[in-house]
Amino acid sequence: MPKNRKKYSPGRALALVILGLTSLAVVIAVLLQGKNIALLHPKGMVAQEELNLLFITAGLMFLLAVPTLFVLYFTAWKYRESNTNAKHEPNRRHSKSLILAMWLVPGVLAAVLALIMIPATHKLEPNKSITADKKPLTIQVVAMRWKWVFIYPEQNIATVNFVQIPEDTPVKFELTADKAPMTSFWIPNLGGMLYAMTGHNNQLHLIADTPGDYPGSSAEINGEGFAGMQFITRASTQDDFDRWLQKTKRSPDVLDTAEYNKLLQPSENNSAAFYSATEADMYGTVLKKYGGSESHHGHY
Amino acid sequence: MKEFLLGKLDLDALPHDIFMIAGTASFILLGLFLIAVLTLTKRWTWLWKEWLTSVDPKKIGIMYFIVAGFMLVRGGLDAIMIWLQQALSSGDSHGYLSADHFQQIFTAHGNIMVFFVAMGFIFGLINYIVPLQIRARDLASPLLNTLGFWLYVAGVIMVNMFFVLGSEYAATGWLAIAPLSGTEFSPGVGVDYWIWSLQISGIGTTLGGINFIMTILKMRAPGMTLWKMPMFTWGSLFSMIMVVTVFPLLTATLFLLFLDRYFGMHFFTTDLGGNAMMYTNLIWMWGHPEVYILVLPAYGIFSEVVATFSRKKIASYKSQVLGMAGVSLFALSVWLHHFFTMGAGADVNSFFGVMTMIIAIPTAVLVFGWIATMYKGRIRFTTPMLWFLGFIGIFTLGGISGVLLAVPPADFQLHNSLFLVAHFHSTVIGGVLFGIFCGISYWFPKIAGFRLNERIGRNAFWCWIVGFSLSFIPMYVLGIMGATRRLDHYDASTGWQPLYIMMFIGGLVIACGVALQIVQIIASVIQKRRLADTTGDPWDGRTLEWATASPPPFYNFATIEPVTTQDAFAEIKKRGANPEPKYVDIHMPRNTSAGIYIAAFAFVASFAFVWHINWLAVVGIIGIIISAIARTFNDNVEYRIPAVVIKKMEEQRKKNAPAKVEEDGEDMSLWEFIKIVLKWAVDVVRKRRLKTW
Numbered sequence: 002m003p004k005n006r007k008k009y010s011p012g013r014a015l016a017l018v019i020l021g022l023t024s025l026a027v028v029i030a031v032l033l034q035g036k037n038i039a040l041l042h043p044k045g046m047v048a049q050e051e052l053n054l055l056f057i058t059a060g061l062m063f064l065l066a067v068p069t070l071f072v073l074y075f076t077a078w079k080y081r082e083s084n085t086n087a088k089h090e091p092n093r094r095h096s097k098s099l100i101l102a103m104w105l106v107p108g109v110l111a112a113v114l115a116l117i118m119i120p121a122t123h124k125l126e127p128n129k130s131i132t133a134d135k136k137p138l139t140i141q142v143v144a145m146r147w148k149w150v151f152i153y154p155e156q157n158i159a160t161v162n163f164v165q166i167p168e169d170t171p172v173k174f175e176l177t178a179d180k181a182p183m184t185s186f187w188i189p190n191l192g193g194m195l196y197a198m199t200g201h202n203n204q205l206h207l208i209a210d211t212p213g214d215y216p217g218s219s220a221e222i223n224g225e226g227f228a229g230m231q232f233i234t235r236a237s238t239q240d241d242f243d244r245w246l247q248k249t250k251r252s253p254d255v256l257d258t259a260e261y262n263k264l265l266q267p268s269e270n271n272s273a274a275f276y277s278a279t280e281a282d283m284y285g286t287v288l289k290k291y292g293g294s295e296s297h298h299g300h301y
Numbered sequence: 302m303k304e305f306l307l308g309k310l311d312l313d314a315l316p317h318d319i320f321m322i323a324g325t326a327s328f329i330l331l332g333l334f335l336i337a338v339l340t341l342t343k344r345w346t347w348l349w350k351e352w353l354t355s356v357d358p359k360k361i362g363i364m365y366f367i368v369a370g371f372m373l374v375r376g377g378l379d380a381i382m383i384w385l386q387q388a389l390s391s392g393d394s395h396g397y398l399s400a401d402h403f404q405q406i407f408t409a410h411g412n413i414m415v416f417f418v419a420m421g422f423i424f425g426l427i428n429y430i431v432p433l434q435i436r437a438r439d440l441a442s443p444l445l446n447t448l449g450f451w452l453y454v455a456g457v458i459m460v461n462m463f464f465v466l467g468s469e470y471a472a473t474g475w476l477a478i479a480p481l482s483g484t485e486f487s488p489g490v491g492v493d494y495w496i497w498s499l500q501i502s503g504i505g506t507t508l509g510g511i512n513f514i515m516t517i518l519k520m521r522a523p524g525m526t527l528w529k530m531p532m533f534t535w536g537s538l539f540s541m542i543m544v545v546t547v548f549p550l551l552t553a554t555l556f557l558l559f560l561d562r563y564f565g566m567h568f569f570t571t572d573l574g575g576n577a578m579m580y581t582n583l584i585w586m587w588g589h590p591e592v593y594i595l596v597l598p599a600y601g602i603f604s605e606v607v608a609t610f611s612r613k614k615i616a617s618y619k620s621q622v623l624g625m626a627g628v629s630l631f632a633l634s635v636w637l638h639h640f641f642t643m644g645a646g647a648d649v650n651s652f653f654g655v656m657t658m659i660i661a662i663p664t665a666v667l668v669f670g671w672i673a674t675m676y677k678g679r680i681r682f683t684t685p686m687l688w689f690l691g692f693i694g695i696f697t698l699g700g701i702s703g704v705l706l707a708v709p710p711a712d713f714q715l716h717n718s719l720f721l722v723a724h725f726h727s728t729v730i731g732g733v734l735f736g737i738f739c740g741i742s743y744w745f746p747k748i749a750g751f752r753l754n755e756r757i758g759r760n761a762f763w764c765w766i767v768g769f770s771l772s773f774i775p776m777y778v779l780g781i782m783g784a785t786r787r788l789d790h791y792d793a794s795t796g797w798q799p800l801y802i803m804m805f806i807g808g809l810v811i812a813c814g815v816a817l818q819i820v821q822i823i824a825s826v827i828q829k830r831r832l833a834d835t836t837g838d839p840w841d842g843r844t845l846e847w848a849t850a851s852p853p854p855f856y857n858f859a860t861i862e863p864v865t866t867q868d869a870f871a872e873i874k875k876r877g878a879n880p881e882p883k884y885v886d887i888h889m890p891r892n893t894s895a896g897i898y899i900a901a902f903a904f905v906a907s908f909a910f911v912w913h914i915n916w917l918a919v920v921g922i923i924g925i926i927i928s929a930i931a932r933t934f935n936d937n938v939e940y941r942i943p944a945v946v947i948k949k950m951e952e953q954r955k956k957n958a959p960a961k962v963e964e965d966g967e968d969m970s971l972w973e974f975i976k977i978v979l980k981w982a983v984d985v986v987r988k989r990r991l992k993t994w
Contacts, residue, residue, distance in 0.1 A: 011682055018694075018766070021767065021770065022770065022774075025770060025771070025774060028803075029774070029775060029778055029800070029803075032799045032800060033778070033782075035796075036782065036795075036796040037782065037783070037795070037796070038781060038782050038783075039781070039782055039783030040714055040715075040781045040782070040783065041781060048714070050710070051710050051711060051713060051714050052714075054708060054710050054711050055705060055708075055711045055714070055715075058704060058705050058708050058711060059701065059705060062700075062701040062704050062705070063701065065665070066697050066700070066701055069665075069668060069669070069672070069697070070693065070694065070697055072672055073668070073671070073672045073675075073693055074690070076672055076675045076676055077675055077680055077690060080611070080675055080676065080677060080678050080679065080680050081680050081682065082679045082680060082681050087677070088677045089612070089613075089677060089678065089679050090613075090677040091612055091613045091614065091678070092613075092614055093613070093614075093616070093676075093677055095616050095617050095673055099617075099673070100617045100620045103617065103620065103665075103666050103669040103670065103673075104620070104662065104666055106665070106669075107661060107662040107665035107666065108662050110661075111658040111659060111661055111662055114658050114704070114708070115654075115655045115658055118651065118654050118655070118658070118707075118708045118709070119651045119654075119655070121708070121710050122647050122650050122651045122654060122708075122709045122710055123647040123651070124710075125709075125710035125713070126646065126647040126650075127644065127713065128644065128646075129647075180571075182478075182479075182480050182481035182486050182577075183478060183480070183481065183577060183581075185642060185716075185717055187717075187783075187785070189714060189718075189783035190783070192713065192714070193642070193710060193712070193713020193714045193716075194642050194713055194714070194716060194717070195642055195644055195713070196640075196642055196643045196644060198577065198578070198643075199480075199571040199577075200571065201644070203644040204644075216783065216792075216795070218783075218785055219785070220716065220717040220718065220785045221478075221717055222404065222473065222474045222478075222481065222786075222787050223481060223486075224472075224481065224486055225400045225401050225404070225472075226400070227400070227404075227787065227788075227789075228400060228787075228788045228789045228790045228791065229790070231792070269400075291571060291572065292574075
């Protein structure tokens with residue numbers, strides 16, 4: 002056992018740790034001023050409920066973790082060797098009920114969490130449609146290397162790396178990929194992500210309640226152009242959306258097979274593009290290419 | 302003809318950019334340096350006979366430490382490069398790395414840290430300590446052990462081979478998820494290097510798992526029932542059972558991916574009926590248990606350390622063991638939580654969410670058990686204990702974030718974000734790496750014969766804590782801001798750059814911590830007479846590894862006396878040791894070079910598969926088979942040491958034991974170390990000057 006002249010002081014160390022963490026928190030809080038903290042700034046029902054769930058779960062966990070940590074560090078400090086007043090019982094046996102409690106406390110917590118989690122998982126299942134007053138909008142999304150192609154089948158327009166939606170309208174994103182590895186579609190301000198995979202038709206239902214531009218990205222590594230595979234989601238009023246539709250309808254570009262095959266060529270950091278028309282059932286054709294079908298609802 | 306002889310190898314494979322040339326040059330220089338030192342000191346035979354062909358688990362353990370230590374520095378450099386790129390690459394600036402190169406670096410970082418650092422250290426500790434804890438002299442199969450070690454080394458060389466030939470590692474992320482890892486999207490040799498470095502080291506791990514299960518189950522000292530085993534042995538046993546359960550899955554998955562890539566098959570491709578989701582399932586069925594394979598021995602280490610430094614028996618021993626058993630059992634049924642976002646549906650997701658929460662229960666029980674152990678103890682704040690206390694804080698953070706990730710709808714928002722990256726670094730650095738550091742500082746006196754410097758050790762610990770907080774707390778925040786992982790560039794408008802810069806600074810502080818750990822070892826060597834452990838029991842330990850000398854003789858224990866209680870050594874100390882040990886003949890395994898040869902042929906075959914050199918692959922495979930068969934004809938695998946010789950050696954050892962040096966002063970501080978080094982440097986320069994004059 003080392004006998005150091007300068008005794009190591011656990012109390013002082015603990016105080017320094019708390020001081021350090023507090024100052025770190027202050028610095029980070031200052032740095033975050035005016036930034037988009039996507040998960041804490043939900044702009045739609047799905048993101049909001051997912052955030053609530055995050056808070057509830059984190060709260061429950063802190064309920065167990067904070068007292069546990071406190072007791073642990075307090076015990077370590079109280080029974081330090083230099084504290085000769087504290088009792089020492091090297092062969093102490095712990096009662097059966099204490100051991101039972103050790104299992105029961107986290108067990109009950111896990112049960113409570115599970116009871117919250119299971120209904121929430123069913124409610125927030127991405128392929129479940131959102132009930133709202135307005136008629137839902139369907140947008141078909143094809144992930145390519147390294148760009149997002151958005152097809153509006155009912156409006157018969159298409160875009161690249163830009164998607165506009167009207168506020169308070171449920172949006173059904175149908176996701177697939179073409180000549181691309183697994184890719185993940187994520188608009189954090191609106192809700193959680195879902196994979197886009199060749200031959201699969203995964204469905205993600207989201208809704209925006211505040212107009213604004215929300216960043217979207219690919220959240221799964223899919224090759225060299227991965228970091229630049231970003232898009233903007235513009236939530237607007239219904240009027241603005243209709244005006245945008247009309248404007249896009251006047252675009253000289255058309256998404257035909259030739260243009261589609263051009264898009265299929267790998268390219269990085271693509272800017273937004275707008276097409277006034279698409280070929281009929283382009284999305285269905287993409288799915289069938291890999292043996293998938295539209296009736297396939299993302300289960301396997 | 303050229304294609305037949307060399308496969309895909311050609312002059313383009315030689316290094317041509319600055320990073321590859323630097324990497325290759327550093328390997329060549331390191332190699333030349335080692336060759337020069339060995340030749341000058343005439344140590345080749347010694348190295349071959351005493352170390353490379355050794356079957357002594359203690360020597361193999363030390364070799365694991367050395368290789369894993371080098372790999373820690375190598376993987377750490379990768380981490381610094383990743384952080385530097387991300388700190389620079391915002392808006393108009395694209396940093397100093399290309400996207401492809403950046404992706405290769407984080408892939409290599411993950412592979413090296415998990416397979417060659419964490420696994421290497423864990424296997425090193427199990428090798429050295431488990432036989433001592435169960436009072437065994439060697440392992441059930443000494444051959445499998447040396448073979449496993451050399452396959453690990455072959456994997457280490459393979460993962461670094463791309464510097465020399467090919468200039469390309471996998472750019473796919475550490476698990477090379479299909480179809481990205483297929484030839485369609487990754488046509489180069491990078492993924493093949495990935496496959497084969499993991500494949501051969503993984504097979505070595507499986508062999509090690511089988512060997513340690515046999516050893517722990519069959520070779521314990523008489524009287525040591527399962528319920529008397531030390532906690533680290535328990536953790537290792539559960540870990541090894543999991544190795545044997547899931548590593549064959551890794552082997553099979555890698556083999557299927559190899560078939561896809563080498564023979565153009567379609568297991569995981571996007572077309573012709575391939576199913577990439579199958580790959581994701583298979584790789585995570587191995588990948589999730591893998592982290593528990595690493596953390597279970599670490600739990601064992603913490604249990605030993607807490608008990609020893611609280612001068613108390615481990616509290617609720619059976620409950621703790623059951624906790625570990627629960628972790629290892631449930632760890633097999635949670636893999637799908639790595640891809641809730643694939644769209645499996647609410648029922649499947651709920652099931653795996655619940656299973657993941659259940660895992661939190663035994664983990665919490667272990668933590669409660671450690672508190673109960675400290676309660677009414679006498680706690681000494683040595684460095685191993687500090688690593689434990691640091692572990693608890695960081696691991697709790699990882700645990701809380703882990704439960705958040707286990708709730709599927711919350712995971713939809715957190716998955717593949719930096720929050721996830723921060724989560725698993727909290728568990729793997731906090732749990733596994735701190736566990737390894739804790740174990741090494743705890744058992745160092747046993748291994749080296751002198752303990753480590755406490756003061757510099759504390760400095761290193763605090764660098765790790767400060768560096769970890771600076772780099773990973775901002776990482777959690779970035780994840781909440783919506784930053785995905787693995788970005789080589791991001792928009793300036795995101796406002797992420799200050800946090801990325803903070804992470805980079807934190808990385809530098811961690812690097813200081815690693816540097817201090819190296820300084821700590823050197824400073825301890827300088828002061829080794831003062832730090833010497835003459836008793837074999839420097840910490841007032843409770844388990845049997847402390848019952849023999851430090852370092853232990855090659856036969857570990859002169860006599861194998863029966864064990865009657867848990868914490869057997871604490872009991873012996875209370876009762877007093879047997880004054881007149883009865884010596885009997887000892888059988889020890891002979892050293893063998895079979896492991897090296899088989900691993901070398903495995904390396905040759907793998908290298909041939911990477912470059913599509915079919916004839917060389919055949920040579921490698923036949924070489925493996927022939928060396929294995931040749932070994933079976935060798936009957937002379939053991940030798941006997943007569944009891945009289947043992948007696949003589951034991952008496953000699955007791956006589957030669959250095960007297961305890963008086964504890965004058967204290968451990969050298971960092972400042973004193975710097976002064977000593979400066980003085981030495983000045984002396985060297987002065988002497989040179991004298992000579993030239």
